[in-house]
Amino acid sequence: MTLDCDILIAGAGPAGCAAAYDLAQAGKQVILLDKRTFPRQKPCACGLTRKTLKALRYSVDPVIERVCHEIVLQPTTEGGDSGAVNSAHSTATHKSANVRVKTRNPICAMAVREVFDSFCLQQTLLAARQGGSIELRKIDRITTLRELPDAIELDVATPRGPETLRASILIGADGSNGQTRRLTHQDNGAPSQDGFALEATVPYASLPSTLPNGASPHDLVFDFAPLPGGYGWLFPKADHINIGVGAFAPSFAAPSSQKRLPSAKDPAQQDIKHVTRALLLNYAQQKLGVTTLPHITGQQLGMGGHAYVPRGRVLLVGDAAGLVDPLTGEGIHSAIVSGQAAAAAILDCDLYNQPDIAAAYARHLSPLLKTLAFSHRAARAFYAHPERGFKAMRTPFMRSLILKTYADGLPHTSLISALAKLTT
Numbered sequence: 001m002t003l004d005c006d007i008l009i010a011g012a013g014p015a016g017c018a019a020a021y022d023l024a025q026a027g028k029q030v031i032l033l034d035k036r037t038f039p040r041q042k043p044c045a046c047g048l049t050r051k052t053l054k055a056l057r058y059s060v061d062p063v064i065e066r067v068c069h070e071i072v073l074q075p076t077t078e079g080g081d082s083g084a085v086n087s088a089h090s091t092a093t094h095k096s097a098n099v100r101v102k103t104r105n106p107i108c109a110m111a112v113r114e115v116f117d118s119f120c121l122q123q124t125l126l127a128a129r130q131g132g133s134i135e136l137r138k139i140d141r142i143t144t145l146r147e148l149p150d151a152i153e154l155d156v157a158t159p160r161g162p163e164t165l166r167a168s169i170l171i172g173a174d175g176s177n178g179q180t181r182r183l184t185h186q187d188n189g190a191p192s193q194d195g196f197a198l199e200a201t202v203p204y205a206s207l208p209s210t211l212p213n214g215a216s217p218h219d220l221v222f223d224f225a226p227l228p229g230g231y232g233w234l235f236p237k238a239d240h241i242n243i244g245v246g247a248f249a250p251s252f253a254a255p256s257s258q259k260r261l262p263s264a265k266d267p268a269q270q271d272i273k274h275v276t277r278a279l280l281l282n283y284a285q286q287k288l289g290v291t292t293l294p295h296i297t298g299q300q301l302g303m304g305g306h307a308y309v310p311r312g313r314v315l316l317v318g319d320a321a322g323l324v325d326p327l328t329g330e331g332i333h334s335a336i337v338s339g340q341a342a343a344a345a346i347l348d349c350d351l352y353n354q355p356d357i358a359a360a361y362a363r364h365l366s367p368l369l370k371t372l373a374f375s376h377r378a379a380r381a382f383y384a385h386p387e388r389g390f391k392a393m394r395t396p397f398m399r400s401l402i403l404k405t406y407a408d409g410l411p412h413t414s415l416i417s418a419l420a421k422l423t424t
């Protein structure tokens with residue numbers, strides 16, 4: 001059978017680009033499919049932790065708008081009544097309970113996702129070495145996916161008409177709403193739940209001269225008060241703040257069947273325990289003193305992939321494999337690391353010996369899945385009683401350890417043994 005390339009990759013986000021980059025550098029022929037034309041918008045606050053920057057094969061300095069050395073963590077209201085949006089009064093009352101952490105090394109770099117993704121795609125398209133190649137193709141959707149004994153076959157609808165593409169392996173990097181996971185029925189052990197987040201941008205120019213409670217517009221804020229099972233955030237960029245609310249915790253996140261954006265007319269918006277436009281508007285008013293948010297967007301975050309077992313000729317990566325961290329909602333790091341793991345597995349194996357590739361991918365992915373399994377347990381414990389987590393963070397040692405784990409991906413064994421020492 002004639003193949004169109006060695007590897008087909010569906011999705012040119014961080015996961016697909018990370019895989020394509022390593023494969024093309026190693027001399028493989030890659031076709032990278034995306035249903036959108038870049039630059040394209042993607043709901044994402046684009047906070048890039050140190051571990052994310054380290055995982056990338058190239059510097060993204062040209063698209064970094066701000067580097068944050070300080071983080072403000074805002075706790076839930078006392079008594080654990082995390083189901084209510086704080087009023088200005090209660091925020092002021094508990095302001096002293098905020099944890100403000102400064103570090104010598106940057107905690108998080110800020111980019112705009114549309115710009116970041118375009119930059120990464122450009123770097124990826126330049127990556128080919130040793131006869132490798134990457135061809136970027138726009139498709140409308142995958143209509144059929146067939147796993148043959150010795151190849152993978154995709155029927156795709158394209159602006160040029162229907163096409164059939166054949167390759168040895170398909171990397172499913174098409175995100176939380178993608179098709180590859182559904183078409184290959186890789187749901188056993190893979191994501192059973194998604195998180196959900198809404199965001200908007202507020203230009204500094206449209207902020208009132210003084211923010212409520214005297215807050216600084218340039219603070220990087222994680223706020224655990226607005227909703228259970230997640231947090232509100234303020235991520236400061238060059239000329240605007242990215243503001244959002246998201247639910248991530250396994251016991252709180254929406255079931256994956258809820259694949260729609262809650263609308264302003266949705267009765268669920270009355271319930272502030274759900275991530276709704278009303279909740280975000282209320283939060284923006286409370287934190288930034290603005291009364292309108294012109295452009296609210298949102299998306300599911302693929303979660304639950306700590307139990308993912310790769311099989312066959314389709315390797316799922318990033319959100320498609322459910323690899324967002326359920327404690328923090330961070331997904332770009334997992335997307336890059338899993339894309340690189342899929343590439344490493346393919347490069348380890350004879351492309352025509354498919355069972356080895358799935359097993360090799362499982363091996364390369366294992367450190368990330370262990371970390372996510374830890375986060376899964378930690379998220380359940382933390383979001384059930386966030387006030388206890390805040391108590392622990394009052395210890396400088398724990399604070400710096402938790403922060404280092406978020407920023408650098410410190411092995412969780414260090415965190416567990418530190419917790420054990422503290423509690424004995």
Ligand SMILES: Cc1cc2nc3c(=O)[nH]c(=O)nc-3n(C[C@H](O)[C@H](O)[C@H](O)COP(=O)(O)OP(=O)(O)OC[C@H]3O[C@@H](n4cnc5c(N)ncnc54)[C@H](O)[C@@H]3O)c2cc1C
Binds near residue numbers: 015042173175176333
């Ligand atoms: C509101 C919000 C805020 C977030 N903030 C952060 C943050 O600050 N930091 C962080 O680390 N993570 C954040 N995340 C999570 C992060 O955005 C994702 O985890 C990350 O984008 C996953 O990358 P990916 O490559 O797997 O998928 P994506 O980035 O979703 O890329 C998938 C690509 O596949 C394409 N595609 C989809 N379907 C098809 C198809 N059928 N055929 C071909 N192509 C297709 C899409 O067009 C897209 O280009 C946030 C998420 C949300 C929703």
